[in-house]
Amino acid sequence: MKYIFLNALLVAFIFQSNNSTAQDRIRTDDIKVILGDWKGTLTYLDYSSNEPFSMPANLNIKGGKKENQLVMYVSFPNEPHANNKEKIKVSRDGSKLNGHKVSSREELKNGDVQITTEHSGKDNRKKALIRNVYVFGENNFSMKKEVKFIDSEDWIVRNEYKFQK
Numbered sequence: 001m002k003y004i005f006l007n008a009l010l011v012a013f014i015f016q017s018n019n020s021t022a023q024d025r026i027r028t029d030d031i032k033v034i035l036g037d038w039k040g041t042l043t044y045l046d047y048s049s050n051e052p053f054s055m056p057a058n059l060n061i062k063g064g065k066k067e068n069q070l071v072m073y074v075s076f077p078n079e080p081h082a083n084n085k086e087k088i089k090v091s092r093d094g095s096k097l098n099g100h101k102v103s104s105r106e107e108l109k110n111g112d113v114q115i116t117t118e119h120s121g122k123d124n125r126k127k128a129l130i131r132n133v134y135v136f137g138e139n140n141f142s143m144k145k146e147v148k149f150i151d152s153e154d155w156i157v158r159n160e161y162k163f164q165k
Contacts, residue, residue: 040163112137
């Protein structure tokens, strides 16, 4: 009986692995559509007030040193001290985005591509499952960080960048 169960489990694992591998990959072409200048907002959950706060944000995206990288220059007109530079990097095999395993890749009806990653980490000094949802499009680009604390069943939106050309 154990032998049958183990074989069934192995077959299910192989089927799942084969089924998800091709669709859970990001391609370099998926991210190249966001090159250029963008205007938008950053909305984040302020843990001290437990209320969302939004502010304007500008984004300039250039190619990185390697084909699988982009460099993002984020500026905040009302808070220039918060300006920063970040990278978007796709692993060579397309299984990771910014070092985190791609859990899904979906082509949306409008032609945009949605990539979701998940990983364990910390937020607000507490252990959590962290999900990043990226939408890459010619006219829209967004990055959303969702957090589910270990002692909770609920996901909260920690921050979200939304940009348009």
